[in-house]
Amino acid sequence: MQKEHNLxxxxxxxxxxxxxxxxxxxxxxxxxxxQKKGIKAPLQVYRALDKLVEIGKIHKIxxxxxxxxxxxxxxxxxKATAFSICESCENVSEISNSKLSKYLSNFSDNSGMKYSKYxxxxxGLCKKCKSK
Amino acid sequence: MQKEHNLxxxxxxxxxxxxxxxxxxxxxxxxxxxQKKGIKAPLQVYRALDKLVEIGKIHKIxxxxxxxxxxxxxxxxxKATAFSICESCENVSEISNSKLSKYLSNFSDNSGMKYSKYxxxxxGLCKKCKSK
DNA sequence: AACGTTATGTAATAATATAACATTTATAAG
DNA sequence: CTTATAAATGTTATATTATTACATAACGTT
Ligand SMILES: [Zn+2]
Ligand SMILES: [Zn+2]
Ligand SMILES: [Zn+2]
Ligand SMILES: [Zn+2]
Numbered sequence: 001m002q003k004e005h006n007l008x009x010x011x012x013x014x015x016x017x018x019x020x021x022x023x024x025x026x027x028x029x030x031x032x033x034x035q036k037k038g039i040k041a042p043l044q045v046y047r048a049l050d051k052l053v054e055i056g057k058i059h060k061i062x063x064x065x066x067x068x069x070x071x072x073x074x075x076x077x078x079k080a081t082a083f084s085i086c087e088s089c090e091n092v093s094e095i096s097n098s099k100l101s102k103y104l105s106n107f108s109d110n111s112g113m114k115y116s117k118y119x120x121x122x123x124g125l126c127k128k129c130k131s132k
Numbered sequence: 133m134q135k136e137h138n139l140x141x142x143x144x145x146x147x148x149x150x151x152x153x154x155x156x157x158x159x160x161x162x163x164x165x166x167q168k169k170g171i172k173a174p175l176q177v178y179r180a181l182d183k184l185v186e187i188g189k190i191h192k193i194x195x196x197x198x199x200x201x202x203x204x205x206x207x208x209x210x211k212a213t214a215f216s217i218c219e220s221c222e223n224v225s226e227i228s229n230s231k232l233s234k235y236l237s238n239f240s241d242n243s244g245m246k247y248s249k250y251x252x253x254x255x256g257l258c259k260k261c262k263s264k
Numbered sequence: 265a266a267c268g269t270t271a272t273g274t275a276a277t278a279a280t281a282t283a284a285c286a287t288t289t290a291t292a293a294g
Numbered sequence: 295c296t297t298a299t300a301a302a303t304g305t306t307a308t309a310t311t312a313t314t315a316c317a318t319a320a321c322g323t324t
Contacts, residue, residue: 008290008302027280041305046281051302062194063251065280065311084245097241104252109229112259113216119195120236120252127244140271140320159311173274178312183271197280197311 005055013037014048015057015069024066024092053078061085061092063121072096080105082120088129095122137187145169146180147189147201156198156224185210193217193224195253204228212237214252220261227254 007015013034018025031045039045049067052058056078058067063085070078071094082095082104104118139147145166150157163177171177181199184190188210190199195217202210203226214227214236236250 115254115256117255122247123249124247
């Protein structure tokens with residue numbers, strides 16, 4: 001059971017846009033798309049993005065400076081994320097693999113660090129791009 | 133056995149700086165530090181960084197937009213990187229764990245993607261920061 | 265020497281993200 | 295319902311990160 005988050009007006013507009021896009025979106029592309037809805041400044045976008053990331057509705061793809069809607073209904077925690085990224089078409093999808101997440105969540109080494117979060121990005125060629 | 137790369141003048145200046153710093157450095161901080169050596173423009177820095185990343189002498193910490201010297205003599209390939217990042221003091225170190233790298237290099241799922249590269253970033257508190 | 269490749273120099277600009285400050289709206293006590 | 299508090303918004307300016315475009319120089323090979 002996940003905590004309900006009532007999104008604010010801007011948060012909802014921006015989440016809906018990213019979610020409907022079905023893929024990663026960049027902040028200024030989001031900005032461009034929501035200007036007709038009254039969101040005019042970068043900061044308005046970044047604030048909504050920050051909050052959406054915090055509550056796990058979206059994730060940031062760090063290597064791409066882009067944001068994607070969480071595709072894994074159980075991951076509202078956003079403390080353990082894994083993505084697969086096609087280096088040719090830039091298609092991104094969230095990996096939901098319980099063995100992988102278990103392995104990484106339990107990972108520890110002798111550094112004395114306590115890990116509370118991770119982000120993993122796999123790169124390669126997707127099915128489509130491989131066969132070209 | 134790794135391929136020898138003869139670094140060019142700018143590449144050497146910039147690699148030596150990052151390497152000696154012992155931690156992650158940001159591009160414009162590098163620029164500031166090498167201006168006395170005649171490297172005056174961002175592009176000169178970014179070109180050297182690109183090359184150094186390509187040949188595996190440094191890695192980019194994507195979540196921090198920073199660059200760190202490879203701490204793992206065997207990883208001149210740069211296709212499989214893992215880091216631990218302290219969210220308090222921002223200390224970063226490269227994780228060298230053969231079980232982990234084996235597990236991730238062999239990872240595959242049913243998406244049809246062929247993974248050729250990955251980057252993993254763990255976050256938490258380092259020993260020092262934990263005990264504060 | 266001639267050629268192709270890699271690296272450099274320089275200026276301008278694009279793309280990504282935050283600081284600072286004023287105001288408004290939502291939530292929860294009292 | 296009023297007051298207090300936290301969360302969200304609006305707006306302007308600015309900081310930070312990264313690339314485009316074009317000209318020149320150095321390097322490695324034949
Ligand atoms: Zn998710
Ligand atoms: Zn693809
Ligand atoms: Zn390395
Ligand atoms: Zn620390």
